[in-house]
Structure formats: structure tokens, C-alpha cells
Amino acid sequence: EDDKNSNVVVLGYNLAIDLFPKTSALGKKIIAKGKTLKVIGVLDKKGGSFGGPALDDYLFVPIGLVFEFTGTENINAFNIKADKQQSIETIKSEIKKILLKKYNSEAFSVFDSSQLLSSINSIIGTLTITLTGIAAISLIVGGIGIMNIMLVTVTERTREIGLRKAIGAYPRAILIQFLIEAIILSSIGGAVGIILGALGTWGIAQFFPAQITIGSISIAFGVSFAVGVIFGVAPAKKASMLSPIEALRYE
Incomplete structure (x- = not known):
């Protein structure tokens, strides 16, 4: 098409969706700089990139039309x-x-864009290590918070625990009950985190390729479950080992 200097155009993915939201752009005509151009192609979704243009929002025409539109035949750069x-x-x-x-x-x-890619990978590696450390600290702090809440709950429900044991409840049943409560508490926190993460991913996806996967959601729930178990064991064990006589005397 460059040789023929045809009035044709290839649209970026987002541009095609914006111009023709309900139908295929192929074969349609658009007007650019006063010229009617026929759409002969639409690019697959590319997304943005560090240091590069967002090709999804671009249109591409034969070089002869570029010279005509810009009024100059100077070329500042080639992308190969x-x-x-x-x-x-x-x-x-x-x-x-x-x-x-x-x-x-x-x-x-x-x-060479691989030089930029190497720098980006180095930055991403550093960010990954930093965020992993922050996440680990957050999990520990959150786990300690859950443990403290459950210990307070056990203290407040001491008489209830004593009454249940007095009428025949097994220590194992009480342990499982409080362990489940700790898991539910941590799972709620995990669900809130997943929702916030999904919103953050959606925001990032407006500028760079990003998506939240089923695998990452599963890992998040798995970690929440593990935190509930690990930090819920001590309060649950304390509840299961309470003496019914001492518990019933508790004020």
C-alpha cells in the first residue's frame, strides 16, 4: 500500500473499538486530516509499555500520506x-x-529496547523483593491481630465455654469451633484484600497490561486460610483446655 500511496488505514485495537463499538471496523471508512481512508486492518490488543507508545490508540497509514499530513518528508525515527x-x-x-x-x-x-527491558526487569525485581517483604510483615501483623482478637473472644466467652464443657462438650469440639472462627475472620480479611487488589489491577490495566487470575485469587484465599489456622491455634487451644469449674466461676 505504501508503493500505491493508497488512502487506507490500519487502526489500533482501542481506536477501532472507539470508532466502531458495535461492528467490525474492517472495510469501513474514516476521515483523517480531511481525507477519507478505508480501514484494511485492526491490530490485536498490544497494551502500553515503558518508554513506548500505546499502539492500541494509534492509526497507521502509508508513508506517503504521513508526508502529506505532516507537510514534511523528514523522518526522525524508525522502529524495527x-x-x-x-x-x-x-x-x-x-x-x-x-x-x-x-x-x-x-x-x-x-x-536496542532490550537495554530498557533489562533495566525494567531490574526495577521489577527490586520492587518484587520489597513488596514481598511488606506482604510478609503485613501477614504477621494481621495474624497477630487475629490472635489477639480471638484471645479476647475466649476471655469474654469463658463462662459459655465452661457451661458447654459442663454439659459434655469435648475439648476437641471447642478447639475446632474457635479455629473455624479464626479462619472465617482471616478469610474475610482475605476477601477484602482480593477486592481491593482487583480494583487496583483494573486501574493499572488502564495504562499497562495487567489482569487478576484465578490462580492468584486461590493463592490469596489459601494464605488467608493458613494465617487463620496458624494464628488461631493458640486461642483455640486455650479455650479447649479451660477447666469447666474455673470457667463457670469466672466473672
């Missing part, structure tokens, strides 16, 4: 995609050879 990771250095070398035939080495630069 390698078909294989191993080809990047070879391609960079070939590009430099071609450009050096026309320009001196100070007139251009060749940037």
Missing part, C-alpha cells in the same frame, strides 16, 4: 522489530552500516 532475539545484534550492525554510508556517526543512534 527483529524476528528472533538472536538477530538483534546483527540487525543493529546492518542498520549502522547503511546509515554510515550517508551520515556520520554523530548524526544518528541505534537504540
